[in-house]
Amino acid sequence: MQVFQPSATFGRIVSSVCEAPCEAGCKLSELNSGINIRRLERASVMYGQYNQKKRFFISKKNKKTAVIGEDLFCLSAAYELAKKGYDVDVFSEYGALGESLDETLKGRVSREDILADMDIFKDMPVVFHFNRAPSKQSVEEILTTHEAVVLEQKIFASLFADGEIDAQTLQTSVDKIFTRKETSLPIIGAIADGKKAATTVDRTLQGVSVLEGRKNEGSYETTLYTSLDGVAPDKPVVPKGKEYTKEEAVEETQRCIHCECLECVKGCAYLKHYKSYPKKYVREIYNNLSIAAGHHTANTMINSCALCGQCKNICPFGLDMSMVCHLARQTMVETAKMPPSAHEFALLDMEHANGEEYFLAKHQSGTDKSSYLFFPGCQFGAIAPQTLQAIYADLSGRLKGGVGLMLGCCGIMANWAGQEAMFDRALQRLKEQWEELGKPTIVTACTMCNSVFEEFTEMKTVTIWQVLKEIGLPPGVTATSLEKAAIFDACGARDDEESRKIVRDMARQLGYEVHDLKYNHETSPCCGYGGLAAFANRQVAREMTDFAAGLDEAPYLTYCINCRDRVGREKSANHVLELIYGKDDIDSPSLSQRRYNRAKVKKQLLEEVWKESVMEKQNEIQITLHEGVEALLDERMILEEDIIKVIEQAEKTKCAILDRKTNHLIASRRVGNVTFWVEYEKENEQYRIYRAYSHRMMVEEA
């Protein structure tokens, strides 16, 4: 009743005789039969509480309008005009209010219901004049005393036989007169037209545009997409009597599927996490960017999106939350409103990948030119260094014209962080190195690197998948597995149909019986690494990983090393290149091991392939992590090298706190923008680490 009463002007009449065109529009009618809305409205009238509408304030217009006739169109127009503040005179040829309706609705609506519906005119500025048969003369007289006249359609037709009616506005060719055209909906159509006529009268008398903004007036087809997946066809409840009993009505309402789209939310743990939907998120983000001072409550939400573009591909209208969040991040960086802690670790990791411990750009050993340049990406070297070396050995052995090697980051980390200038600098450096090497064709092992180079540079790329398709699998690699596996598609391959296809073919070649996940190809969810979500909001990133890993019971085959790393922590997962080239001993390294791996793979390649001697960085401080500390460090994004820096300083300055209960030392050191605290104990020549934590605030003696 709370829903129905405010929206239906003559609720008792409508619920009895409405033609109910809405029922055919009900989504369930696509399966079997729509919700019996008319009967439910009747039930709400019969069993609900009908409250007398109270109006607190109507702004008076001090203009007189008239309605001639007393059908539903005229009564609706009179009511709506009165609501808008006009004085309304209703001229009726009948002797009392409701008589006309009683005659036309006889046997279909009770007299009591009709009279009860007429109560809405109580306390409204509407004066009824009965026994006033309409004539051309009386209409002309009324026109002299009223500024607008709404005429019953049949009266208009009899008095103005040649008169024309505009169906959109209900204006007529006779000045100041408004009426409707007959439609197939004499009940609900008439009431809606009454409202429409009142709007046109109001706009005409106010001197504003009659047509502006009326596109969706009355009923129109919704753009809301609602999936019927998983909805079983059922039958509407048939009333045992004339109308529903209370119980029957409740049963019928339970058929309602509450039309909503949320298709993108269903496929994305991030969109689910904030318990709302993109329209609201976009508004929150807009507000977050708009406020000059105060708390920016949506910062974390903006920085938690994987920027993977899944939502855009799922949405029937292409709404792209990734683009919204990405633009928001760029704006936050430009306006110095980006929280400093959000992406610092990730950007330092990118700096590491492009720093001396990992970065490398060389022609193939023994050559001075390269037709190809293998670019495995920043995380491949961090997670799968042995696999990387095996791939490079194979490519440089089988591709003609020299295969150079470039180790580094494509810059996507800065792009994800909204740091445009930093992103440009990273790309510029890669481009310069590529030019120095004679502009070879870049062979990418990461779909994200590939998409970055294609979108933002003129560097020519081929994917490793295209290369392996062309030259075939390395000798000796045969189909050994008879396993079933699900392909987990990479977000970097959303626009790369060819790679998605080759990976599937190659997995089959390797003996796998592969199938797709529920969300696949361009609608695959994020593994939790994308968009730096794992750095800005570990909880949401974990939910993304859990969602991704939980889509299928079969082991996964991935073709992105980050997907393999994150999903592989939750279930059996392999990178297709690992199936071909072998897997590293530690397949899910910690944050610190990733850095060691990068440095190690560069050193090994330089020594073994290029025969260069490399000085190994030796730490004077050797640490051992107590049980559970490795996981703790990853959770808190603390590197072993930070810990070593703390202990180095503490041992040198002797500035540490001693806990006499445990005999452990507790020391701190400011490294960059962070103060790290470490609890440790010297054990022979090593240091055993019991815990570590950090804060960004500076602390000093007051």
Add this chain to the structure above:
Amino acid sequence: MEEKKVYESIEADASLVCGQCQEPLVKGSAKFSYMGNAFPVELPMCPKCKLIYVPEELALGRVLKVEKELEDK
């Protein structure tokens, strides 16, 4: 004299001593600062060399919360 407002006051654990001075830590006046804001606090410190201790619960609790609030301002 008006008492100075402190945002946090942490008692020193009796087992903690300064590794260098061997003095038991005592509660002393310190200051946290971040993004142009400063907060007077009382933290365990060495009475002699003024080495300050920020306990883990404080660093990962109130300090982290205030850091986030200041970053979102």
